[in-house]
Amino acid sequence: MVRQQNGVEMNGHGRKTKTPDIALAPIRNGSSSSNGHPSSSSSTWKMSRVFSESDESLINRKLPKELLLRIFSWLDIVALCRCAQVSKSWNVLALDGSNWQKVDFFEFQVDVDSGVVENLARRCGGFLKNLSLSGCQAVGDSALSTFAQHCNNIEKLDLQSCKRLTDRTCQSLARHCPKLQVLDISSCPPITDQSLKALGHSCPMLTSINISWCDLITVNGVRVLTEGCANLKIFIAKGCVSLGDEALFNIARFCPEIELLNLQGCRNIQDEGMLEIAERCSKLKYLCISNCSHVTDQTLLSLAIHCPNLVTLECAGLSQLTDAGFQALARSCHYLERMDLEECILITDASVSQLAAYCPSLESLSLSHCELITDDSIRHLGSSPCSSETLTVLELDNCPLITDQSLDHLMNCHNLQRIELYDCQLITRAGIRRLRNHLPNVKVHAYFAPVTPPPSSGGTRQRFCRCCVLL
Known part of the structure; x- marks a missing residue:
């Protein structure tokens, strides 16, 4: 798996053996004021106080502190943590919350535990908008509860394969993070309808959700989610075998802006639900109904009539088409x-x-x-x-x-x-x-x-099998 490096987003195939040290020194945490922007009160971090007049470092004396902060904003997690250990002044700049608006722990997923997430949340506060904890199986509900309380401006959150998380996490997000737009809770088996209900009641800005392989989710959760999130454009539910046509009826009725719908392996889906999607969701661009074996040509004919903007169609394993x-x-x-x-x-x-x-x-x-x-x-x-x-x-x-x-x-x-x-x-x-x-x-x-070799001539038994090579 490769991820594009951008800002502090990480790129990596392997796994590191050491977690980045993000617990070095106090930083500006981006606490939100009443108008939703970082507070500018006198108690907040002051750029002019970072460096002392006796600082002998040439780069610190020649470059404006704002420019140094801008340079740090382009560094990844590892580089920021290394810079934070150079000096006290660089520690303040490197760990400034504005440098940690987008964090991806993919390279460190084995080592990231609840303490790392809690420290990150306290440091970044309202600055953090995009966090990926994909594959961090050591992270639990307590850490995400702390995270939700401190990072209430979060917009994108990837919790894929965080298998210890339960409904408590989504309930905390719903309580504290009304700006949440993109959420991935795929492969989190304990998640149930209670999570979708909490999100549907409190996160109206949600535009994308991935609940793949969450076997406990049913149409009841989907109904409440779609009723409360009318702007939903991406709905991914691979392997959710409990979902059938009734779930599609709710998506079609309450979320007509849907552009991407992935129902791979939802084997209870039939033409009736797909016809409703096609008729009501004319902006549909991506549709995956692979291994939904009950679907027939009726679905394709309806898509042809109502969804002219379709870009991707995945229908592998549909033997009736x-x-x-x-x-x-x-x-x-x-x-x-x-x-x-x-x-x-x-x-x-x-x-x-x-x-x-x-x-x-x-x-x-x-x-x-x-x-x-x-x-x-x-x-x-x-x-x-x-x-x-x-x-x-x-x-x-x-x-x-x-x-x-x-x-x-x-x-x-x-x-x-x-x-x-x-x-x-x-x-x-x-x-x-x-x-x-x-x-x-x-x-x-x-x-x-491989070509089958001809039978050996003569009645003597071979001493070696045909695949052996003698040097």
Whole structure:
């Protein structure tokens, strides 16, 4: 997992063995005044008092203190903590609350415990607006309660996989953080409907929520949440098997501004709920209904009529979808960029031909396990407007009718970055080499089963198995 470095947001694959020391010295905590802005009373931190007149450091004497503070604002967590140990004056500047408006503990998730979060909350106070504790499994309700009381200007909070958190955390956030806009509580198993009810009653500015894999959440919590958060634009509920059509009715009724809806694995979803979403949520741009096995072409036909701005559709594993639904969708939704049709086993070349003809912005297309797809589909795709302009990813795993001719048809796809060809038995190494000669930057993922060796001649028993190599 890679995260873009911006300000103090962290970037890292590994995990550090030492938690950044954020408990060094008092700092300006950004306490809010009655008008919602940091207090400017005489008791607050004064820039003019940071440095003494006898300070001998050249940088401290030459640069204005405001400029030094601005420089520190570009440093990440580790650099800020190191600067804080240089001198008393730098300690004050580095740990100033204005430098800690956005904090991501991804690199330190193993070591971050409740004490770190509590110290951070007391130091940053009203300055902190964006905090990610994703994967910090040692953090509990007590720390988040302290955090909510001190950081009441928080807008974005990521608590993904903080498995010790319960409804108490969301109730504290609802009580103290009315400006909360984005909340991720996915993979927090103890969370129940009580959390959604508290948020629905007290966080009207909420625009995005992720409750994926929270198995205890039901339609009752979704109903209260949607009633109170009419501005909700992003609703992610992967793996919430208790949610069905009634939950979709509430989303469609109270949150017509929904743009992103992810219902992957919500196997109780049926066409009735999806029709309501399509009819009432015309701004929908991203829809994932993968593994919602009851959905049929009725949903696609309704999306084609009511959701012309659809950009991404993920419907992997929906074995009831046919060419009729996808052809209608392609003819109406011309902004489609990403399509995941893996294991939509009934679709044929007709669907791909329509997508190629009517969707010039297509970037990513997955046709894996669509066993009726032939070279004719790829021929249309290779000669379409999207082929030379936008197409970057094509997945054709387990398409047994695809041959080297398909690779020849793709040679005009100059922006193609990746193609998947696992278990395409009619694809050869020679075909892949020709494609790579024309598109040297494309990554080809393929697998060729080892050739079965002929039976040994003679009646003597082999001393070594065929896979052994003697040096």
